[in-house]
Amino acid sequence: MDKLTTQTGRPPLYQQVKEYIIDKINDSALLPGMKIESEAELVAGLNVSRMTVNRALRELTAEGRIKRIQGRGTFVADRKPQAALLQISSIAEEIRARGGSYSCTVHLLQEEKAKPSVALAMQLQPYAPVFHSIIVHKDHKVPIQLGCRYINPRIAPAYLNQDFSRITVSDYLLSIAAVTAVEHIVEALIPDPWIRDLLEINAAEPCLALHRKTWVGELVATSSTFYSPGSRYTLGGKFTPTASGSIDIA
Amino acid sequence: MDKLTTQTGRPPLYQQVKEYIIDKINDSALLPGMKIESEAELVAGLNVSRMTVNRALRELTAEGRIKRIQGRGTFVADRKPQAALLQISSIAEEIRARGGSYSCTVHLLQEEKAKPSVALAMQLQPYAPVFHSIIVHKDHKVPIQLGCRYINPRIAPAYLNQDFSRITVSDYLLSIAAVTAVEHIVEALIPDPWIRDLLEINAAEPCLALHRKTWVGELVATSSTFYSPGSRYTLGGKFTPTASGSIDIA
DNA sequence: CAGCCTGTGTTGTCTATACAATAAAAAGCA
DNA sequence: TGCTTTTTATTGTATAGACAACACAGGCTG
Numbered sequence: 001m002d003k004l005t006t007q008t009g010r011p012p013l014y015q016q017v018k019e020y021i022i023d024k025i026n027d028s029a030l031l032p033g034m035k036i037e038s039e040a041e042l043v044a045g046l047n048v049s050r051m052t053v054n055r056a057l058r059e060l061t062a063e064g065r066i067k068r069i070q071g072r073g074t075f076v077a078d079r080k081p082q083a084a085l086l087q088i089s090s091i092a093e094e095i096r097a098r099g100g101s102y103s104c105t106v107h108l109l110q111e112e113k114a115k116p117s118v119a120l121a122m123q124l125q126p127y128a129p130v131f132h133s134i135i136v137h138k139d140h141k142v143p144i145q146l147g148c149r150y151i152n153p154r155i156a157p158a159y160l161n162q163d164f165s166r167i168t169v170s171d172y173l174l175s176i177a178a179v180t181a182v183e184h185i186v187e188a189l190i191p192d193p194w195i196r197d198l199l200e201i202n203a204a205e206p207c208l209a210l211h212r213k214t215w216v217g218e219l220v221a222t223s224s225t226f227y228s229p230g231s232r233y234t235l236g237g238k239f240t241p242t243a244s245g246s247i248d249i250a
Numbered sequence: 251m252d253k254l255t256t257q258t259g260r261p262p263l264y265q266q267v268k269e270y271i272i273d274k275i276n277d278s279a280l281l282p283g284m285k286i287e288s289e290a291e292l293v294a295g296l297n298v299s300r301m302t303v304n305r306a307l308r309e310l311t312a313e314g315r316i317k318r319i320q321g322r323g324t325f326v327a328d329r330k331p332q333a334a335l336l337q338i339s340s341i342a343e344e345i346r347a348r349g350g351s352y353s354c355t356v357h358l359l360q361e362e363k364a365k366p367s368v369a370l371a372m373q374l375q376p377y378a379p380v381f382h383s384i385i386v387h388k389d390h391k392v393p394i395q396l397g398c399r400y401i402n403p404r405i406a407p408a409y410l411n412q413d414f415s416r417i418t419v420s421d422y423l424l425s426i427a428a429v430t431a432v433e434h435i436v437e438a439l440i441p442d443p444w445i446r447d448l449l450e451i452n453a454a455e456p457c458l459a460l461h462r463k464t465w466v467g468e469l470v471a472t473s474s475t476f477y478s479p480g481s482r483y484t485l486g487g488k489f490t491p492t493a494s495g496s497i498d499i500a
Numbered sequence: 501c502a503g504c505c506t507g508t509g510t511t512g513t514c515t516a517t518a519c520a521a522t523a524a525a526a527a528g529c530a
Numbered sequence: 531t532g533c534t535t536t537t538t539a540t541t542g543t544a545t546a547g548a549c550a551a552c553a554c555a556g557g558c559t560g
Contacts, residue, residue, distance in 0.1 A: 071552035188438030188456040206438040206456030321523035
């Protein structure tokens with residue numbers, strides 16, 4: 001173990017300590033579950049103070065590379081999954097999250113046009129207020145996505161008064177209460193005629209659907225979003241699952 | 251500003267400092283972009299040492315709640331998007347990432363059965379080696395997903411020697427080199443006859459497809475995964491996008 | 501033997517102090 | 531005025547020391 005030094009041009013000491021540990025793990029000198037040198041040993045071996053070692057190990061813990069147990073020691077963490085089966089959101093929210101860099105416009109539909117989708121009907125009978133919107137590409141003038149939301153009547157009045165062409169549904173729900181759970185389900189389906197009509201889809205053309213349930217303690221909102229075929233949706237990023245998933249076989 | 255104390259039953263001081271800041275932000279007493287009290291002011295006001303304040307602010311920075319600029323001060327961070335349009339991975343990887351809690355088995359297909367999918371054909375002509383697998387639910391004995399991979403010949407020999415019923419493709423690619431980029435595209439489609447055959451899909455039944463490209467500097471692998479209709483895929487989690495996305499209108 | 505106590509090793513937190521690095525304002529100067 | 535230098539405020543890093551909290555092994559006691 002070479003002693004570390006703080007020289008100009010070198011990264012800070014705590015960073016060097018982190019790299020020392022990471023290198024050992026990447027070189028398979030330390031395998032998942034194995035015990036790492038204690039803070040005291042690192043202090044002696046690397047010639048740095050304990051607080052510096054402590055900070056390095058604390059950050060590595062936050063980054064999920066190691067696991068520390070008070071009274072026992074520090075261990076190499078098991079490799080966590082970096083991707084999960086599915087994480088999806090609507091274009092409408094993405095548009096605003098990215099500061100309107102997507103050239104789309106949101107149109108709210110008259111409530112008379114509201115018809116329950118087949119997929120939602122079973123779940124959402126008691127959630128009367130229906131709220132439909134359609135997003136159209138600014139340049140191509142083609143409909144991109146259709147959103148259908150069913151809201152718990154208990155919070156419906158305030159909900160319907162919002163201007164959802166300016167605020168996202170997610171933001172609104174977060175502002176009135178702490179969302180306790182969100183579930184996303186994705187499926188491919190042949191859309192109903194009224195959806196085909198709104199999205200200008202040819203008969204028998206398959207379409208991507210995203211169903212979402214939101215809980216604030218109880219179930220407060222559900223939504224189905226239908227994506228126009230011909231549009232492809234792509235995004236990069238890193239996802240760490242925090243809840244257990246499931247595969248339902250119908 | 252009430253002075254903080256360290257009593258049994260209370261969270262540690264640095265945590266209390268964090269909560270003090272978070273509360274101010276959540277109460278809209280501090281809006282995005284506004285300057286926060288300096289470390290010295292917090293030290294005096296909260297009656298804790300500077301290292302404790304420093305740790306609290308450092309962690310809040312890592313959590314994306316505040317932004318610190320050396321020489322200028324500490325500011326409330328802009329709200330980052332908490333959801334992204336799409337993040338998806340294959341069931342096969344999910345099965346192993348979760349320690350085999352899903353009761354599915356992986357079958358590798360003879361290479362003779364390999365046929366290029368329509369969606370991939372245009373992109374992947376030069377990537378000769380084809381590698382197909384099918385995943386079957388253990389209890390229901392129904393096929394769940396079909397994976398088709400096209401590999402850059404430069405790394406193909408070693409790739410094809412792997413036992414992918416034991417190691418995931420992602421893990422393998424990560425082990426041989428640093429993956430520089432991954433792109434996911436999802437679509438709904440009516441599958442080709444040979445896919446229908448393998449997944450036991452009725453004619454005209456729509457199916458969910460995930461196309462993935464992996465770069466290690468250059469494009470090294472692409473894959474298409476077809477999910478059986480009738481299966482629904484759901485997962486919870488939190489996703490912070492790190493790359494810009496796009497919406498392609500066909 | 502079972503249960504309790506104690507010592508040791510380990511991580512968790514907190515403090516006081518020091519110096520470095522950066523940015524902006526103030527002062528000095530031609 | 532316009533430019534440079536200095537000062538000041540602020541965050542970034544590093545240290546030594548202290549005590550708390552926890553886990554475990556070994557010894558003690560009934």
